[in-house]
Amino acid sequence: DGGITQSPKYLFRKEGQNVTLSCEQNLNHDAMYWYRQDPGQGLRLIYYSQIVNDFQKGDIAEGYSVSREKKESFPLTVTSAQKNPTAFYLCATSPGGEADTQYFGPGTRLTVL
């Protein structure tokens, strides 16, 4: 069953705690992306990776970190340095070409209390 999985669907954390969001894909796509979605705003790119062991900052990388040790996995850590972490986080993948369509996982809704 091919696809993109994100877990968990809902996540609650206390302020000041780091939290890691999972993104796994079995589509054999080279590129992976992390977006944040807030009400009334467009998707904002946090980090992206076009190849294993390499990743680049997006528009709002501050307070976040990622790793790409395997092609299938691109976890996102939301650190305590992120001032407003409560949001809907979406992972996406694309085959790898610059103009390729991006396909999205089901998302994780993070609430920091």
Add this chain to the structure above:
Amino acid sequence: GQNIDQPTEMTATEGAIVQINCTYQTSGFNGLFWYQQHAGEAPTFLSYNVLDGLEEKGRFSSFLSRSKGYSYLLLKELQMKDSASYLCAVLNSNYQLIWGAGTKLIIKP
């Protein structure tokens, strides 16, 4: 700056036709995407336009005019399940996707 403009919300009647507009100002252009997003779910790909004109795909069509910086998504024979947000996104000259805030479409019986 770069921006994508879409209406915040639209209402239409089941069985009717609705057109959702998107205007853009970006640094270069390498294509325009439309996605559908139901509340609390992931965006799903609807269409991609890179050349001027109309692309038809079943009940959904997407139009592009690069000279006007304008696109629209046309939904025909509306069904209740079409109630969702519709996101417009433009690929700029650096192959970065610039996203609009989305248009929430409400379908009434």
